[in-house]
Amino acid sequence: MGSVRMKDNAPVITIDGPSGTGKGTLCSRLSRWLGWNLLDSGALYRILALLGQRAGLPVTDADGVAALVRERFPEVQFTGTGADDPVSVSLDGVDVGARIRLEDCGNAASALAAHGVVRASILAWQRSFQRPPGLVTDGRDMGTVVFPDAELKIFLTANPRERAKRRYNQLSAKGIDVNLAELAEVIAERDRRDTRRRLSPLKPAADAVIVDTSGSGKDEVFARVTQIISNHSDLGLNI
Ligand code: C5P
Numbered sequence: 001m002g003s004v005r006m007k008d009n010a011p012v013i014t015i016d017g018p019s020g021t022g023k024g025t026l027c028s029r030l031s032r033w034l035g036w037n038l039l040d041s042g043a044l045y046r047i048l049a050l051l052g053q054r055a056g057l058p059v060t061d062a063d064g065v066a067a068l069v070r071e072r073f074p075e076v077q078f079t080g081t082g083a084d085d086p087v088s089v090s091l092d093g094v095d096v097g098a099r100i101r102l103e104d105c106g107n108a109a110s111a112l113a114a115h116g117v118v119r120a121s122i123l124a125w126q127r128s129f130q131r132p133p134g135l136v137t138d139g140r141d142m143g144t145v146v147f148p149d150a151e152l153k154i155f156l157t158a159n160p161r162e163r164a165k166r167r168y169n170q171l172s173a174k175g176i177d178v179n180l181a182e183l184a185e186v187i188a189e190r191d192r193r194d195t196r197r198r199l200s201p202l203k204p205a206a207d208a209v210i211v212d213t214s215g216s217g218k219d220e221v222f223a224r225v226t227q228i229i230s231n232h233s234d235l236g237l238n239i
Contacts, residue, residue, distance in 0.1 A: 009149075010131055010133060011134045011150075012150040012152075013034075013036075013150065013154070013229065014139070014150045014152070014153045014208075015138050015155075015225075016139055016142050016143050016144070016154070016204065016208070017140075017157060017202075018157070018163065018202060019042075019106075019163065019187060019190065020163025020166045021157060021163060021213050022158070023139075026221055026222060027137070030225065031136040033226065034134060034229075037129055037130075037134070038129075038135070038136050038138075039136075039138065040138045041126055041138060041140075041141075041142060041146070042109065042140070043089050044122050044125065045113050045118075046108075047096070047100060048069065048109065048118065049105045049108035050091070050100055050105055051065070052064070052068065052112065053105075055068060059108045059112055062115030065121075066117045066121035069121040070121065098174065102176070106190065107186070110194060113194070114193065116199050119200060126146050127146065127147075134235075140200065141201075143155070143205035144203065144205045151232070152235060153204075153209065154209050154211055154225060155204035155208040155209070155211070156221075157213070158213045159214045160187070160191075164180060164187050167187060211224060
């Protein structure tokens with residue numbers, strides 16, 4: 001598919017929402033469909049959590065973790081697989097995709113993400129992914145803070161029970177042993193922290209299109225969103 005856009009900056013489509021709404025799979029498929037770059041911002045927070053853990057820093061040491069970004073801005077590459085795995089992520093040439101998706105990294109990422117110094121430390125890094133021909137970006141504050149001028153903003157929602165079940169299925173498929181009730185509680189706690197934090201709380205941008213994915217399979221969600229994209233003249237796409 002070709003782009004006929006004349007603006008200076010590459011166009012951006014932001015996909016925000018809580019975990020378990022299908023953002024990862026959707027972004028991966030969209031980036032392949034459009035032939036655009038992909039940024040999984042949650043993975044950046046998770047990588048920070050892993051770097052902090054490896055450096056022996058507690059999640060309360062926000063300054064220490066933010067300094068790690070400045071010291072060694074790691075070469076991170078996201079590749080949409082189009083399959084259920086949202087992206088493959090490599091750090092220092094080693095694939096850490098599976099490692100960072102474990103719940104300990106998710107929880108540490110969520111704790112670190114509440115600190116302004118940590119959020120500020122990766123702002124430029126996130127924006128550096130905006131390159132031609134375009135960017136599909138997955139996160140919590142992509143449309144509100146990181147790319148407020150994005151051409152199209154989508155906010156995915158789904159009811160909490162279904163989100164916990166999806167996460168459960170994802171982890172079980174990878175052979176990771178989890179308890180559904182405990183997982184639901186961990187997800188609810190992380191949602192509370194992400195929604196109530198003072199800085200960049202999880203909320204839809206005023207101009208976001210809300211897409212409720214409850215009861216919809218991946219193919220249906222992809223079809224609905226590609227329809228929204230096709231109808232969106234701001235993107236200047238030749239579809
Ligand atoms: O999306 P994912 O579950 O990988 O994100 C892990 C954590 O990183 C989230 O719970 C959230 O606290 C944080 N995050 C964030 N802002 C983003 C993406 C993720 O605060 N744009």
